[in-house]
Amino acid sequence: xxxxxxxxxxxxxxxxxxxxxxxxxxxxxxxxxxxxxxxxxxxxxxxxxxxxxxxxxxxxxxxxxxxxxxxxxxxxxxxxxxxxxxxxxxxxxxxxxxxxxxxxxxxxxxxxxxxxxxxxxxxxxxxxxxxxxxxxxxxxxxxxxxxxxxxxxxxxxxxxxxxxxxxxxxxxxxxxxxxxxxxxxxxxxxxxxxxxxxxxxxxxxxxxxxxxxxxxxxxxxxxxxxxxxxxxxxxxxxxxxxxxxxxxxxxxxxxxxxxxxxxxxxxxxxxxxxxxxxxxxxxxxxxxxxxxxxxxxxxxxxxxxxxxxxxxxxxx
Amino acid sequence: xxxxxxxxxxxxxxxxxxxxxxxxxxxxxxxxxxxxxxxxxxxxxxxxxxxxxxxxxxxxxxxxxxxxxxxxxxxxxxxxxxxxxxxxxxxxxxxxxxxxxxxxxxxxxxxxxxxxxxxxxxxxxxxxxxxxxxxxxxxxxxxxxxxxxxxxxxxxxxxxxxxxxxxxxxxxxxxxxxxxxxxxxxxxxxxxxxxxxxxxxxxxxxxxxxxxxxxxxxxxxxxxxxxxxxxxxxxxxxxxxxxxxxxxxxxxxxxxxxxxxxxxxxxxxxxxxxxxxxxxxxxxxxxxxxxxxxxxxxxxxxxxxxxxxxxxxxxxxxxxxxxxxxxxxxxxxxxxxxxxxxxx
Ligand SMILES: Nc1ncnc2c1ncn2[C@@H]1O[C@H](COP(=O)(O)OP(=O)(O)OP(=O)(O)O)[C@@H](O)[C@H]1O
Ligand SMILES: Nc1ncnc2c1ncn2[C@@H]1O[C@H](COP(=O)(O)OP(=O)(O)OP(=O)(O)O)[C@@H](O)[C@H]1O
Ligand code: SF4
Ligand SMILES: [Mg+2]
Ligand SMILES: [Mg+2]
Numbered sequence: 001x002x003x004x005x006x007x008x009x010x011x012x013x014x015x016x017x018x019x020x021x022x023x024x025x026x027x028x029x030x031x032x033x034x035x036x037x038x039x040x041x042x043x044x045x046x047x048x049x050x051x052x053x054x055x056x057x058x059x060x061x062x063x064x065x066x067x068x069x070x071x072x073x074x075x076x077x078x079x080x081x082x083x084x085x086x087x088x089x090x091x092x093x094x095x096x097x098x099x100x101x102x103x104x105x106x107x108x109x110x111x112x113x114x115x116x117x118x119x120x121x122x123x124x125x126x127x128x129x130x131x132x133x134x135x136x137x138x139x140x141x142x143x144x145x146x147x148x149x150x151x152x153x154x155x156x157x158x159x160x161x162x163x164x165x166x167x168x169x170x171x172x173x174x175x176x177x178x179x180x181x182x183x184x185x186x187x188x189x190x191x192x193x194x195x196x197x198x199x200x201x202x203x204x205x206x207x208x209x210x211x212x213x214x215x216x217x218x219x220x221x222x223x224x225x226x227x228x229x230x231x232x233x234x235x236x237x238x239x240x241x242x243x244x245x246x247x248x249x250x251x252x253x254x255x256x257x258x259x260x261x262x263x264x265x266x267x268x269x270x271x272x273x274x275x276x277x278x279x280x281x282x283x284x285x286x287x288x289x290x291x292x293x294x295x296x297x298x299x300x301x302x303x304x305x306x307x308x309x310x311x312x313x314x315x316x
Numbered sequence: 317x318x319x320x321x322x323x324x325x326x327x328x329x330x331x332x333x334x335x336x337x338x339x340x341x342x343x344x345x346x347x348x349x350x351x352x353x354x355x356x357x358x359x360x361x362x363x364x365x366x367x368x369x370x371x372x373x374x375x376x377x378x379x380x381x382x383x384x385x386x387x388x389x390x391x392x393x394x395x396x397x398x399x400x401x402x403x404x405x406x407x408x409x410x411x412x413x414x415x416x417x418x419x420x421x422x423x424x425x426x427x428x429x430x431x432x433x434x435x436x437x438x439x440x441x442x443x444x445x446x447x448x449x450x451x452x453x454x455x456x457x458x459x460x461x462x463x464x465x466x467x468x469x470x471x472x473x474x475x476x477x478x479x480x481x482x483x484x485x486x487x488x489x490x491x492x493x494x495x496x497x498x499x500x501x502x503x504x505x506x507x508x509x510x511x512x513x514x515x516x517x518x519x520x521x522x523x524x525x526x527x528x529x530x531x532x533x534x535x536x537x538x539x540x541x542x543x544x545x546x547x548x549x550x551x552x553x554x555x556x557x558x559x560x561x562x563x564x565x566x567x568x569x570x571x572x573x574x575x576x577x578x579x580x581x582x583x584x585x586x587x588x589x590x591x592x593x594x595x596x597x598x599x600x601x602x603x604x605x606x607x608x609x610x611x612x613x614x615x616x617x618x619x620x621x622x623x624x625x626x627x628x629x630x631x632x633x634x635x636x637x638x639x640x641x642x643x644x645x646x647x648x649x650x651x652x653x654x655x656x657x658x659x660x
Contacts, residue, residue, distance in 0.1 A: 040512040041483070136620075151374065152617060180374040180538040182618040185582040185590065208512060211541075211584040238586055252517045254545035256583050259565055264524070265545070267517040271482065 001069035001168040001201060003029040003052075008064030010051045018060070019275045021047040023226040025064075026301065027309075029169070029202050034195060036213030036234065037206045039223035040249075040272065045206045046094050048223070049171040052204075053091045054081055068168060086117055090162040094173040094206070097154045100146040107142030110161055117165070124164060131160045131199070135190060152183035159190060163199045170200040174207055188216050211253065214238045219307075222246050225272045225283035228301045232308040243310045245284050282313070290314050330400075331361030332532040333385065333418075333501050338394035340380050340556070354380045356556040357394070362549070364500065367523065367533040369543030369564065371579070372553035373619055378536045380556075382503040385534065386420045387411070398501065416446060419494040421487070423506035435481075435489055436474045442496050462492040466522055484515030491522065502526070505536040520546050540583045544568050552576045557625055562638035572640040574599035578618040 007026050012019040021044045029035045037045050051059065052066050052075065061076040068088060074080040085091075093099065101109065110128060114121035129139050135156045146154060155175050163170055172191065176184040194200050205217055213220050213234060220237040222229045222245065230243040241247050248268045254260070270287040273279055281296040282288070288295070294313045301311040310316070338358045344350035355377040362368045370378050383389035385396055387403060396403045398418060406414050433441075439459055443450065450458070463470050466488040478486055487507055494502060504523065508516050523546055527533055537543050543550055543564070550567040552560040552575065560573040571577045577597040585593060603623045631639045632647045642650065 040514055180617075181540065181579060181582040181584075182373055184584070186617055188584070189590075209584070210513070211586045214586055215584045215590055249513060250586070252514055253586060254517065254520070254541045255586055256541045256544045256568060256580060257585065257588070258544070259569075260545050261565075264521060265517050267521075268514040 002031045002033075003169055003202060004065075004067040005052070006065045006067070008048075008051060008066065009062035010047060010055065010064075011060045011062055012047075012058045013060050014058065014276070017276055020278055021226050021275055022051060023275075023278070025223075025228050027221060027228060027231055029204060032195065032201055033219060034191065034203045034205060034217045036210070036217035036220040037204055037223065038208060038210045038213055038220060039229070040208060042272065042275075043223045044226045044275075045208075045223060046173055047226075049091060049173050049204060049206050050093070051075060052169075053085055053089055053171060054078060086113070086162070086167065087165055088167055089169040089171070090165075090167040090200075091171040092158050092162050092173060092175055096158050096173075096175070097146075097151060097178065100154070100158075102146055105143055105145055106149075106157060106161075110142070110164075113161070114164075119165070128160065128164060131164070132157070135160060150183075151179050152186060155179065155183075155187045156190065159187070159194065163194055166199055168201045169203065170194075171204045172206065175205075176207060176212055177209065184212065185215075188212055192216050210238070210249065222249075225278060226275050227283060228309075228311060229284070230308075230310040232305075232310075236308055242304060242308070242315045243312050244288050244290050244314070248289075282311075330363070332364050332366075332399065333534070334361040334397045335359055335381070335385075336395045336397070338381070338384065338396060339392050340377070340384060340389070341392040354556050355384070358551075358553075358556070358558055359394075360549075360551055360558070360561060362501070362532045362534060364530045364532050365527050366549060367527050367535050367547040369535045369537060369547035369550045370553055371537060371540055371543050371550060373538060373579070373617065375555075376553040377556040378538075378553060379505055381553075382420060382505045382534065382536055385501075385503055386418065387414070388420075412446075416497045417499055418501040418503070419497060419499045420503040420505060421490045421494060421507050423509065432477075434475055434477055438489075438493060439474075439496065442493060446497060458496060459492075462495040463489075465495055465525070466492045467518070468492065482515070484511050484519065487511060487519055488522065491519075491526075495526075499531065501532045501534075503534045503536070506538070508537065508542055509539060516542070540568070540579060541585075552579070554619070555624060557629075557641070558631065558639075559625060559641045560639065561631075566635065566638040570635070570638070571597065572634060572638075574603045574622055575618060578622060582618065 005025060005027055007024050008022060009024050010022040012021055025048065039045055055061055055075060055078060066073045066075050073084060111121045114124055132139060132141060137153060137156055141157060149157065176187050179187060191203060191205060195203065205213065207213060217234045219231060220234050221231040224245050230241060230246050237246060238250060241250055252265050252267050254265060268287055273283055282299050285291045285295045299311045299313045301309055302316055303309050304315055336359050338355060340355040342352045342354055344352045358381065370381060372378055380389065384391050391404055398414065403414065443455055460470060468485060468488055473481060473485060473489060508519055511519060520542065523533055535543065535547055547564050550561060550564045551558055554575045560567055560576045571580055577599050581594050581597040604621060625641055626643050629641050629643050630647050631641050632650055634640050
């Protein structure tokens with residue numbers, strides 16, 4: 001089942017005004033596609049991921065639609081979305097590891113979660129154990145408290161639990177960021193394997209680490225300051241990006257296998273604009289070495305080659 | 317501007333910081349009955365103007381080494397010396413002097429910073445502790461220079477609380493605080509991983525500038541690509557044991573210990589997929605504990621797949637400025653003479 005997001009706008013209500021964290025985004029995720037979502041801290045990645053599944057707290061739905069398969073999701077209605085969450089689409093929130101209730105054993109937590117979904121949890125325990133084993137976790141984990149698990153074990157457990165009902169879409173928010181390289185690889189490969197085994201159909205994998213996305217994602221969507229900058233195949237984003245932000249970002253990353261004697265990489269000068277009162281026009285304008293008058297108007301996010309979209313006046 | 321990675325050939329200069337057979341044993345368990353050896357017999361030295369990367373999985377003992385250098389945690393055996401002086405003997409005045417020379421910056425800038433202090437207050441505390449005699453204008457000038465070195469605009473950061481600054485700004489502010497002390501050695505413990513890709517490189521380049529000014533740096537990370545960019549020397553740590561060390565270009569260019577190979581094979585590269593890299597970095601079957609896991613599709617970490625190094629294993633110099641840990645049998649085959657001499 002594919003996901004279609006159409007002109008989605010979600011703000012945060014604050015005393016100072018609305019934070020325009022997700023400002024009209026349109027994109028699709030194909031059936032079976034793993035889409036990576038990248039961009040710097042505060043650009044709205046988690047807001048986008050959360051908006052598709054549960055608008056909570058200060059999040060304010062402004063406009064737009066989210067369609068999964070043929071059904072439009074009532075994302076503005078938290079209770080209504082309860083029928084979909086965990087069944088059709090699931091999220092592993094950022095910081096899920098530290099958010100686990102420390103006084104509940106893993107097994108008990110899963111039981112409660114399934115019960116709350118009106119599923120007889122006993123029926124799912126054998127499958128849960130089978131999947132735990134598959135990812136190298138022993139059944140004993142069910143009798144353990146979250147603090148007894150290492151970071152990597154926790155992420156594996158969370159992955160298995162969130163996909164137990166074989167949702168169509170999984171949103172995984174920064175699940176590899178707190179891990180060391182070898183654990184990162186293990187968890188990232190698990191994402192692909194879960195799709196291969198049909199535990200989940202499509203995925204949105206959120207991370208600021210674009211090199212992980214090159215390894216596991218089919219496509220990469222790059223966000224900048226609440227808007228979409230570029231979407232293309234992972235290969236295109238890494239090897240021939242067109243948006244100036246993506247280009248500067250990729251060229252600022254150090255790599256192994258390169259000798260840097262006498263060579264220096266450069267970062268992107270400046271910082272993204274505040275989203276409370278973002279400037280008109282292209283939001284990357286202040287930092288963009290190619291900016292010109294036209295950039296005072298907002299560039300549309302359009303297709304520049306098959307399967308390749310970007311929002312930059314220079315490129316369209 | 318010099319490149320981040322200088323040529324690492326031995327320039328004959330004396331080591332600034334030297335670790336000699338350093339071991340750390342923590343007491344564990346409720347009554348301290350258990351023991352955990354976090355660092356085992358570690359020896360290396362860092363010269364002025366040199367960056368040494370210390371790389372390893374989570375729990376390999378990286379931070380423990382940093383804490384021992386900073387005198388935040390006592391050494392169980394062995395010695396750490398700075399400028400030829402045994403650091404563990406330092407008391408009062410001498411210790412204070414040491415802290416002017418050697419400082420640490422840690423992973424999470426938000427937690428190492430008191431949230432209720434504005435940046436200027438933090439600097440004022442440095443003044444009252446270390447520079448009570450410095451005049452106001454002179455001190456402001458000093459702050460100006462330190463902030464300039466980390467490319468921060470004083471008017472933008474000084475009157476702010478930590479939560480009003482970005483992670484990159486805060487991290488640079490902490491480095492500036494260390495610079496105020498005219499330090500000669502910096503322990504940088506995972507200071508980059510919290511930062512965004514676009515600010516990471518700025519902080520790395522800042523470190524490169526500092527070493528250009530003669531600072532010695534121990535750069536702790538689990539991210540091999542950062543270590544490769546910034547350091548002339550690399551130590552690969554596994555379960556507290558050095559398994560491979562030497563010139564960065566040699567360790568990365570000719571990785572020899574299976575653990576180093578597997579770590580390198582885990583790095584998400586930008587232009588090569590994991591499958592491609594794995595081919596070139598195969599490890600011998602004999603060191604694989606879990607054959608099935610290594611074969612494919614399991615989600616185990618390097619340490620779970622790879623057999624641990626034997627207690628009697630030794631570091632052998634396989635080429636100039638490149639040491640690798642081997643079992644005594646392997647070592648004898650490679651270099652019979654080395655085994656007797658080097659039992660680090
Ligand atoms: N509860 C909130 N109230 C007000 N503003 C918020 C709130 N949560 C997030 N924001 C703002 O919305 C913007 C987007 O935040 P979001 O968490 O989506 O970013 P992100 O891309 O996930 O960043 P990170 O990489 O740091 O996780 C940021 O500018 C953030 O400051
Ligand atoms: N104060 C302590 N008491 C007991 N054990 C400790 C203490 N500090 C660290 N350890 C243990 O020592 C080992 C090494 O820890 P250390 O923090 O040095 O690892 P690290 O390489 O810095 O890991 P990370 O990448 O996760 O920061 C670990 O097994 C850890 O659990
Ligand atoms: S629209 Fe203009 S400012 Fe924005 S990225 Fe393109 S060239 Fe730069
Ligand atoms: Mg986020
Ligand atoms: Mg550490």
